[in-house]
Amino acid sequence: MAPSGGRLPESMVAEVEQALAAGLCVVNGLHERISERYADLRAGQWIWDIREEPQGLGIAWARASELTNRRLLLVGSDMAVGKMTAGLEIWKSARAQGIQAEFLATGQIGIAISGKGIPLDAIRVDYAGGAVEKMVLDAADAALAIIEGQGSLLHPGSSSTLPLLRGACPTHLILCHRAGMTELDTVGVTVKVPPLNEVIALYEDVASACGIYPRPVTVGIALNTAHLDDDQAQRAVSETADATGRLVLDPVRQGCGRWVDALMA
Numbered sequence: 001m002a003p004s005g006g007r008l009p010e011s012m013v014a015e016v017e018q019a020l021a022a023g024l025c026v027v028n029g030l031h032e033r034i035s036e037r038y039a040d041l042r043a044g045q046w047i048w049d050i051r052e053e054p055q056g057l058g059i060a061w062a063r064a065s066e067l068t069n070r071r072l073l074l075v076g077s078d079m080a081v082g083k084m085t086a087g088l089e090i091w092k093s094a095r096a097q098g099i100q101a102e103f104l105a106t107g108q109i110g111i112a113i114s115g116k117g118i119p120l121d122a123i124r125v126d127y128a129g130g131a132v133e134k135m136v137l138d139a140a141d142a143a144l145a146i147i148e149g150q151g152s153l154l155h156p157g158s159s160s161t162l163p164l165l166r167g168a169c170p171t172h173l174i175l176c177h178r179a180g181m182t183e184l185d186t187v188g189v190t191v192k193v194p195p196l197n198e199v200i201a202l203y204e205d206v207a208s209a210c211g212i213y214p215r216p217v218t219v220g221i222a223l224n225t226a227h228l229d230d231d232q233a234q235r236a237v238s239e240t241a242d243a244t245g246r247l248v249l250d251p252v253r254q255g256c257g258r259w260v261d262a263l264m265a
Helices: 010-021 083-096 108-114 125-138 161-168 196-208 230-244 257-264
Strands: 026-028 047-049 070-076 101-104 144-147 172-178 217-224
Touching (some): 010 026, 070 083, 070 161, 083 144, 083 172, 172 196, 196 230
Parallel strands (some): 172 217
8 A cells, every 4th residue: 555645544553453463474664663663572473573773874976877787777657657667577578588687676665575675765876876776786797777767857846866877877778658648647637648759769868878877778668558458558558659660569468578689789
């Protein structure tokens, strides 16, 4: 669950307490720490408060730009359009091909799935880029580092995308977009989604910062078609590919092998 404000709702307290009383462990993805509230646990039982800022962070210094591996950052036209899912599917596909790939999680669900990562939205903004950079440097031995994206440069409520671009210094991007979406998921104000090739150009321009950092290559577009049937999904993929000239795939329905081939070429 992801309630507004990241606090444990009173309506859920009883359920958490019942789970703990039954001997279950709890993975807590909220901003509110609950491990201190429930300190009396059984042997082997634990509460994992995922959204904790790592210790010893500093600012970013663009050190990732000196790495020789491939660094793929998933970026989005909006929040919650499938960046984590696309990254996990690419990770799975790359490993199936025998590629030494790492999935670098930056959100609570990605961390819970992969077992490690940084909770980017729990890190003070001055250190956000540095946290990303350290994570990427720690994965320097991976032939392919797949960095989970957060938010969107287009969304007025998103602040995590720029630290990802600066900290990761990505060599490659994939733009994630929900099929048929023409407006951002904002409240009270209508924000139109620009043409996707313009969104891609924006991300590449910001990543390169007028050429002082390497300019990433956009491998393609990950199209989220979860709300469509198979025929509608295939039509949406084809129409998006025709409109943009990009390699468009729904990573869940169609797999990611063609992206992985392009990444490692």
